[in-house]
Amino acid sequence: VLFLLPSFMVLIGVSFLSPRQIRRSALIVFAISVVLIMATLLVGPEVKGARRWITLIGVNIQASESAKPAFVVLAAWLFAESARRPEMPATSIALILLLTLVSLLVMEPDFGQTMLILMVWGALFFIAGMRMFWVMGLAGAAMAGLFGAYLLVPHVAGRIKRFMNPASGDTFQIDTAMEAFYNGGWFGLGPGEGVAKRSLPDSHTDFVFAVAAEEFGIILCLALLALFAFIVIRVLSRAYATEDIFARFAASGLAILFGVQASINMSVNLQLIPAKGMTLPFISYGGSSMVSLAYGVGIMLALTRQRPRTEMESIGDANAVQSYA
Helix, strand or coil, X not given: CCCHHHHHHXXXXXXXXXXXXXXXXXXXXXXXXXXXXXXXXXXXXXXXXXXXXXXXXXXXXXXXXXXXXXXXXXXXXXXXXXXXXXXXXXXXXXXXXXXXXXXXXXXXXXXXXHHHHHXXXXXXXXXXXXXXXXXXXXXXXXXXXXXXHHHHCHHHHHHHHHHHCHHHCCCHHHHHHHHHHHHHCXXXXXXXXXXXXXXXXXXXXXXXXXXXXXXXXXXXXXXXXXXXXXXXXXXXXXXXXXXXXXXXXHHHHHHHHHHHHHHHHHHHHCCXXXXXXXXXXXXXXXXXXHHHHHHHHHHHHHHHCCCCHHHHHHHXXXXXXXXXX
16 A cells, blocks of 8 residues: 555556657666666675665665566667667667676576566567577577576575475475465455465465465456456557557567566466566565556556557657657
8 A cells, every 4th residue: 555656656657758758767767776786786685595675765675676667668669779770789789788687686686587587578579570590599598597597596496396396395385375276266265364374475475366366266366367468468459559669669578577477476376387486466565566567557558558640740750850860
């Protein structure tokens, strides 16, 4: 509730921005996020072997959350410029941004966010019309990185081993989450009547989907799944209907980011993939996540909303000027 009003204000405010203002805001947000991530690595408290949070003015901030939508917008901008002006090294700059952000996330370490960023960047790379050879090369590099994390990072190896062989370690979280689904049934036990949240670690963030299933039933979970799918499909359809290349790439990238993040959270709760800390959009507790998601959704609304013909003509003229600048 504390972050609901600020998030709503961010969403509404950003939804009225022009494409140029969106690009500028993303550049500012990304730069600030990178600085905050660096500061987190230096002075942030270590929690469960990772440094992901920094406290500013009494508020805990996870800068990697705000970096995600801003990075997607900047990558989309660079891919769009590469399509308009092939002589520009825009794709190389996008790769540098990717390596910068991924390096910082690995140092935290946060391999879940790293894989999410790589997946979205690869999707944008494909949408931008790059050769399948390079897309497959990126996928191969990501798989090699995941295998390296399995070999070198103990807690990553532990999670994968427990997923492949539950008898090899502690599976209390996953077992409790699955029990919550069974206990809730189709219609749930009722608001506040669930018991999983009392013993399930991270029940308000990573495993909120299981808690919701126990109290409100599988019906609510299916409704959430349908809602997330509708948002992603609707944004993608609107994005491909626009003639602005930047808007198409940025809206598509943000929709994929939104959908993949939700899919990871729900899949972990259902024991379909190894456990990974990832918030469920607008459902999990967390101010940084909620505000960042509001920023991303606001951008999607801004880039896919119908504009008056005069405004579209002015945007087209501006794009033409930029193309020949």
